Amino acid sequence: MDYTGSANALVIPQTIDGRKIVRIGDYALSKKAKLNSVVVPESVESIGSSAFEDSVDLKKVTLPDGVTKIGPSAFYGCSKLTTVNIPAKLEEIDDYTFSGCTQLTDIKLSESVTYVGESAFEGCSNLNSVTLSENTETIGDCAFYECDSLYSINLENVSQIGAGAFVYCSNLDDIDLTNCSLIGENAFSVCQSLINIKFPDSIYSIPQTAFEYTLWEQSAPDGVLYAGDFAYKIIGDFTDSTLTFKDDTYAINDDFLSYNEYVKKINLPDSLTSIGVSAFEGCSALKTVTIPDSCGVQAMAFYGCSSLTDINYNETAVRTAPTAFVETAWYNSQPDGIVYYGKSACAYKGDFKANETIKDGTVVVADGLFYGDEELTSIDIADSVEYIGSMAFEECINLREVKLPKSLYTICEETFYGCESLESITLPDVVNIGESAFAHCISLKNIVIPESVEFGIDDSAFLNCTSLQKVTVNGNIQQIGSAVFMNCENLKSINIPKSVESIGNDVFEFCDNVTIKCYENSYAHEYAKTNGINYSLIFDEREFGDINNDGKVDVNDVTHLQRYIAGFTDESGAPIIPDSDLGYADITDEGTIDSRDVTALQMILTNK
Known part of the structure; x- marks a missing residue:
């Protein structure tokens, strides 16, 4: 619907010329001087972008509960708007929807709203109270930027807060971030009254600008500032030779003390589970560090610590990034090739080679160890290896031969992602196949899922394996994730056992020639019928190859x-x-x- 009239109070009819009004069009009521109230009929389901933008005299809008979509900037610049209801079926507050609505004082979101978009309420200078629904999970970038009257908002169910979301909310003094897993740059910067913050128990990275110029940060003493039990940042200049963290610290933030020239020794508690990206990068005086057994060390955590010679570390640590100790004195003393620390193949030094061997006694192959190695064609992995990290062979586009050790217990996410030359691989008795583990292995032709895989195959595990023709699934697997075989255009056959209880979305999308072998009335049988996929039925528990039906294959x-x-x-x-x-x-x-x-x-x- 578009409007060309000049009414002060507009009641939009449900029909015009016999046609039902279901949408208010883009810019339909924008820049309408003197328009101060609008009633939208029950028939309307969506409101277009900038529908009321810059209608500066608009004070009240009544929306029906059936509206599911309000476009970006719908009420942008409606500087006199004081009253608007959020429809019961609305799923998100789009970008800039109420930006510049300076007379709005309070907003209550309906239960269906899960997302508040970028700059949705930016510059709403009189907005003092916001009630989010229990289902609101994401606050976009700058969503409440310069809402300087805002003092109350319930964030306890929000999981993601974007960059600059609450910058200059100078009256906000208390927030609950219990369930937040992602906080953006400058999220609460210059919230000058913010003093009480309830932090989550398991966040591993917070930008160091997130709480700049808050009362919470400015009132903290010099030294380590903790966000709960998370070592967030250093306040002041750290000139001590020893840095000690409190007991119960579970993680150290990214860039925590990078390029410090004074610290020589770091004392880490046994409770520590993660040292962040570049946490101590370039600490040129650091000589010794003891890494707790349960602790992962992220990319470049100690990169360039040129004096670091003494690293006491769990020999079988599974979560050490290959670049964690690069350009330390210890690393520089190692020979070219695979760099070992105890029983862990933790990094690679020098030029890659076509043929590699992981030596006997190695237990762990680090995440991303051979990432992007275009020289590698074959690798001999010692039978002692129990863990191969995520992305360990990702984009090794010429890797043709790899024999996995029998002791391996899982295939991690993206382990062989993009290994375009890999034609076959035998899986040992692993318990799980991780997300995108073999995605884009375009030469892989057949795969046998061993009986040991009981829980499942994660999302996109074999995505775009365009040469894959046959999949044999053994054992008691419970679930097949989303898009697992998506775009496996030559896939002809897969058997799915009775044990499968869940099959995700788009598993066989673009697999036009596939036939699912399944048991009558099983989950796979119903899945195939529902999704129009060819299937053939197996009528008993007889093992494939038991031709004479004597209960065994021999x-x-x-x-x-x-x-x-x-x-x-x-x-x-x-x-x-x-x-x-x-x-x-x-x-x-x-x-x-x-x-x-x-x-x-x-x-x-x-x-x-």
Whole structure:
């Protein structure tokens, strides 16, 4: 709907010329001088971008509960607007929706609102109270920028707060961030009254500008400033030679004390679980540090600590970034190639090579150890290795051969992401396959999921494996995540056991030729029917390859298969393998029974 009239009080009808009004168009009522009230009819479901923008005399707007969408800048610059209701079905407050509405005093969001957009209430200088719904999870960048009268807002259920979200909210004195996992740059900067802050128990990075010029920060004594039990930043100039953290500290922030010239020794508590990115980068005087057993060390945490020679560290630590100790005195003394600390292959020094060996006795391969190594074609991993970190071989585009050790217990996220030349891989008895673990492995043709994988296959694990043709799922797997086989355009066959209780969205999107082998009335059966995917039914728990139906797969099945191919019949003259059992004999999954199936079954028995 567009409007060209000049009324002061506008009641929009439900129909115009017999047509139902379902939307207020973009700019439909923008810059309407003297318009001071609008009633929007129940028929309207959405309000367009800038619909009322700069209607500077508008004081009151009545919106129906059926509105699900209000476009960006819908009420931007409505400087006299004092009353507006938030519709019950509205899901988000879009960017700049109420920016510059300087006479708004309080806002209560409906239960359906999950998101408050960028600059949504920027410059609402008289806004003093905001009630978020229990479902509001995200506050966008600058959402309440310069709301200098704001003193009350309930943030306890919010998980993400954007950059500059509350800058210059000078009357805000108390906030609850209990469930917040992401706080943006300058989120609460220049909140001059802010003194009481309830911090979450498990946040691992907060920008050091997030609380600049707050009363909480400015009243803190020199030394370590803690956000709960999180070591947030150093207040003042730190010139001591020893830095000691309090007991119960669980994490140290990114860039915590980078490029300090004085500290020689750091005492870390046993409770510590993470040292942040570049936390002590360039601390040129630092000589010794003891890393607690449970602690992960993030990228460049001690990078360039040129005097650091003494690192006491858990030999099997699993969460050490390859760059954590680069350009330290200790690192520079190591030979080129894989750098080891105790039982951990923790970094790589010098030029990559085509063939690599991870030595015997190694237990951990660090996250991202060979990330982007375009030289690597094969790697021999010691049988002692139990953990290979996330992104360890990501974008190793020429990696063709890798044998995973039997002791490996998980495939982490993105471990082999983008290994474009990898044609086959045998998975040991791992318990889980992580998110995007083999995504974009465009040469991978077949994969067998071992019985040990009980919980599931995480999202996008085999995304865009365009050469993948067959997937065999063994054991008692419970869930298959979203987009696991998305765009596996040559995938023809996958068996899904009865144990599967959950299959995510878009798992077989763009897999136009796939057939799901599943049990009647199983979750996979219903999933295939609901999503229009081809399927074939398995009617019992019989093991694939048990051709003679004796409860096991052995050489007798090979003989039985050979006899069938030769034309043997039973006493009634029927083929010795009935049509209902041919699915167990089609080992190559090509739709025919021939000598190739005999060879494939023999290979299965050889590898058992």
